[in-house]
Amino acid sequence: MLVAVQADLAVLEAIAEPTRRRILDAVRERERSVNELVEQVGMHQPGVSRHLKVLRDAGLVEVRRDAQRRLYRLRAEPLRELDAWLEPYRAEWAGRLDSLEQHLLRTAEPIPPSSKERP
Secondary structure, three states, rough: OOHHHHHHHHHHHHOOOHHHHHHHHHHHOOOOOOOHHHHHOOOOOOHHHHHHEEEEEEEEEEEEEEOEEEEEEEEEEEHHHHHHHHHHHHHHHHHHHHHHHHHHHHHHOOOOOOOOOOO
């Protein structure tokens, strides 16, 4: 249980940072080299490499060597696990928002047209 909680925390900490989310968006589309990610993210290579290490450690990306290049791709499994964990919360909020909408429809009074809208 403790290992699972630590893994979940690592995923949450990794995706909390906007640059790492941009990297994930890029590798979601297709495999990318570090140089491509440097261009896409607009950051120097050492910074991108540090972010990639955090993403790798969290299990969100995997790397493959292609001669001298390293290619990164998305590992969606940790995000699916996070999505499954969030589902009951989404269901709870959806129910509450539906109730709010029904309440507003029952209790709302029509807004009279303003003087500009009258003919």
